[in-house]
Amino acid sequence: MYRDRRYPEPIVPRACVCEVPERVDQGGHVILPLDEEATQREIERAVQGGAEALAVCLLWSFRNDSHERRVRDMVSEVAGKDLVVALSSEISPVIGEYERTASTVLSAYLAPAARAHYRQVEDTLREHGFRGTFRVLNSTGGVIPAADAGDRPILTLLSGPTGGVTGSRHLAEMLGHQNVITSDMGGTSFDVSLIVDGRPLVALGRETGGYHLSMPMIDIPTIGAGGGSIVSVEDGLVRVGPESAGSNPGPVCYGRGGRRVTVTDADVVLGIIDPGSFLGGRMDIDAAAAERAMLEQVAQPLGIPVEEAAAGVRRIVESQMADLLREVTIGQGHDPRSFVLYAYGGAGPMHCAGYGRELGVSRIVVPATSMVHSAYGALASDTLFAAERSRVLQGGADGAGLDPEAIEAEFNALEAKCVAALEASGFAEGDREISRFAEMRYRTQTHELLVPVPPVGWIRSWWAISQPGSMRSTRGRTGKGRPSWMPASRSRPSELRPSAGRRSRGSPRWD
Numbered sequence: 001m002y003r004d005r006r007y008p009e010p011i012v013p014r015a016c017v018c019e020v021p022e023r024v025d026q027g028g029h030v031i032l033p034l035d036e037e038a039t040q041r042e043i044e045r046a047v048q049g050g051a052e053a054l055a056v057c058l059l060w061s062f063r064n065d066s067h068e069r070r071v072r073d074m075v076s077e078v079a080g081k082d083l084v085v086a087l088s089s090e091i092s093p094v095i096g097e098y099e100r101t102a103s104t105v106l107s108a109y110l111a112p113a114a115r116a117h118y119r120q121v122e123d124t125l126r127e128h129g130f131r132g133t134f135r136v137l138n139s140t141g142g143v144i145p146a147a148d149a150g151d152r153p154i155l156t157l158l159s160g161p162t163g164g165v166t167g168s169r170h171l172a173e174m175l176g177h178q179n180v181i182t183s184d185m186g187g188t189s190f191d192v193s194l195i196v197d198g199r200p201l202v203a204l205g206r207e208t209g210g211y212h213l214s215m216p217m218i219d220i221p222t223i224g225a226g227g228g229s230i231v232s233v234e235d236g237l238v239r240v241g242p243e244s245a246g247s248n249p250g251p252v253c254y255g256r257g258g259r260r261v262t263v264t265d266a267d268v269v270l271g272i273i274d275p276g277s278f279l280g281g282r283m284d285i286d287a288a289a290a291e292r293a294m295l296e297q298v299a300q301p302l303g304i305p306v307e308e309a310a311a312g313v314r315r316i317v318e319s320q321m322a323d324l325l326r327e328v329t330i331g332q333g334h335d336p337r338s339f340v341l342y343a344y345g346g347a348g349p350m351h352c353a354g355y356g357r358e359l360g361v362s363r364i365v366v367p368a369t370s371m372v373h374s375a376y377g378a379l380a381s382d383t384l385f386a387a388e389r390s391r392v393l394q395g396g397a398d399g400a401g402l403d404p405e406a407i408e409a410e411f412n413a414l415e416a417k418c419v420a421a422l423e424a425s426g427f428a429e430g431d432r433e434i435s436r437f438a439e440m441r442y443r444t445q446t447h448e449l450l451v452p453v454p455p456v457g458w459i460r461s462w463w464a465i466s467q468p469g470s471m472r473s474t475r476g477r478t479g480k481g482r483p484s485w486m487p488a489s490r491s492r493p494s495e496l497r498p499s500a501g502r503r504s505r506g507s508p509r510w511d
Contacts, residue, residue, distance in 0.1 A: 008210030011109050016049070018042040020058075020071070028063035034070055043071075043078050053084035055108035057101040062390050065089035084111040084151075091152060092214050095390040099205060099214035106211060107154035114153035118146040133425075135383065139217035141166045141200055142384020145425060154215060157208060160374050161191040161220045165200050167377025168342045171367055173198070179339045181325060181361070184373070185348035187228040187264075188244040190321050192328055193220045194339075202450055204439065216386060221328055225320050227251070227264040227347040231313050233301045238309075240317045253290035254283075261297045263317050263347070265290035269310040272350055318354035325359045336361055344373040385421040387414040411436055411453075 020042055021035035046054060054075060061068045068087040075085050086108035092100045122134045136149035137159040149156050161184060168182045172195060180195040194201045203219035205212065224242025228251060232239045240263065245251055249258035253268045253275075267273045268290040275285035291306055299309035329336040341361045343352030349366045356364045369376040391410055395402040415434060422432055439448035 011105050011211075012055070016046070016051070018046065022058060022067050024058070024060045024064045024067065026060055026063065028060065030064065030066070034067045036070075036074065039071060039074055040078070043075055047079045047083070051083070052112045053086065053108040055086045055088070055101075055105040057088040057097075057104050059097065061087070061089040062093035062095070062100070065093070084108055084115070086111065086152075091154065093389045094214050095392065096214055099212050102211045103154055103213045103215055106213065107152055110153040111151065114156075115150035118150045122146055137163050137166070137378040137381060138384070139215065140202065140384060140386055141169070141218050141381065143378065143381045144383065144385065148421075154213070157213070157215070158206075158217060158220060161193075161222070162218050163374030163377035163381075164191070164344060165193045165195070165218050165220065165377065166381050167367070167369065167373045168344075169195055169198070169200060170377065170380035171342070171365075172340075175365070177340045177365075179334075181329065181336065181339045181341045181359075183321070183325070183341060183343050183348055183352065183355070184345040185321070185343070185351055186226050186345045187247055187250075187347070188224065188226045189222050190225040190324065191220050191222045192325055193218060194328060194332075194334065196334070204448065204450060216388065219328075221324060223320060223324050225263075225317050227262065227267070229263045229317060230260045231262060231266070231298055232260075233298055236302070238298065238302070238312060238316055240313060240320065251290070252293040253285045253287060255286045255289065259293070261290070261293040263313060265294055266310040266313040267347075267350055269294050269306060270314070314351070314354065318351055319358060321351070321355040322358035325355060329359070340365055342367065344370040346371065383422070383425055383427065385418040387417040389414060 020039045021032060023030075023032035025031050043054075056068045056071045058067050058071075065087065068089045072085045072087060075083060086104050088100045088104040091107050092103040094100060118134075118136065125134060134146045135143035136146050136156060138144050138149070138155045139158050139162050140155075141162055144155065164184045165182050168180055172178070172180045178196075178198050182191075182193045182195065184191040201219045203217055205214045206217060207213070224244065225240070226244060228244040228246055229241035230243045230245055245258050245260060245262050249256040251262040251264040251268075252258045252260070253265050253273075264273065268275065268285060268287050273285065275287045278285045294310055294313075295306045298313065299306040302309060304312075325336065328334075329339065336359050339361060340363045341352060341356045341359070342365050343349050343356070344367055349370055352364050352366065367373055367376075389410060391406075393402055393407070418434075419432070436453040437450050438453050440451045441448045
């Protein structure tokens, strides 16, 4: 099976990868100084070759970033400040060479286009009289200045679905719902997430397009199940998705040239979609074409009535969505019966009763902002800056081996970065909220858990955290006994959420 594994195409061709002599060890000590003559030659070669962006990824740079910063200065001396330079010590300063490099390279690859796009959008807004602050939603559920998003576009990966989760969190605060399952069914995909005790669950890394990235982001599992999912019959079995007709040509009922029947066509055949009121009556729906396609492509091959075929398509896609919901709830130790299901997106409200019933939830909420829920979430978001850094620590059950002063120094350094960013955005000290987290695991575990850390007296909290059963894994199993070691493999993130921007009541800010 491993020989069949497909790897993504390299973003950077091998001929465009260069090496420079230098070495920093795991403690941050310089073993071999940066060879500036060799570095100068490689920079000139890249610039002469037409490079639009450079990603600098040196070993252990998250422990000592002096060499990477010097490379950036040298690039500026050769090519000026317009050439994009992404440093791994700034993009993803965490342990894990491959993930750190992939994250940095992808960010550098996207930066030139992202910068130009955000500049164009802001210029257009200004021309139309916008006088507020232009911010962009990121993947951790907050907004950041557009300039930061252009410099580090990897922070905005999956920010669209993240907006739906953020909007759901804001709505849940107003409705008093602590535990929420969010479900976003659009035309192509079905995106889900969990809000537990008022906080969205955060993933420590993600595979995107085949690239393994190490970036904090709201955990949003996805499957290819949406209104445009194509239906086919293979050897007497009905298959729904993951291939999608998209919006163009779209489902057969759109009348835009689509020939393959979709989930939306099944909804039209069953009368769940009213052709006369689709898009407020501004778009014509060809119900006869949808029924004809369902008859020819599904009903006749199976030898059943067309309505039964359409109902079967709905049951299949709703079962697929319910499977994913079970995976993110029961599969991670959560009882879905203690959650409220939020359904939004273009198709979510039409199918939530089906997958909600199969999941076993007792309450379903369809927001009034369902069709624009991600945009609503962007408007309801706080400004958020996160900083992270790896420092592997090991300690016994009584905290022996942990240096509280060193840990506190790490957190203070991270917080200083976030405070500076918030001050630059105009937030005063009284408008800030600080949260600390550390990644922790037991001795023989391979996956870390993101654990909240008190702002003061961190080492004193270790005993309470290390009690048997106090660390519950994301798979619903409890660790046995006290951990004999605790690597805080990433002191992350120092998260600052301005309290002035957080509203548990009222309307989102329009600035």
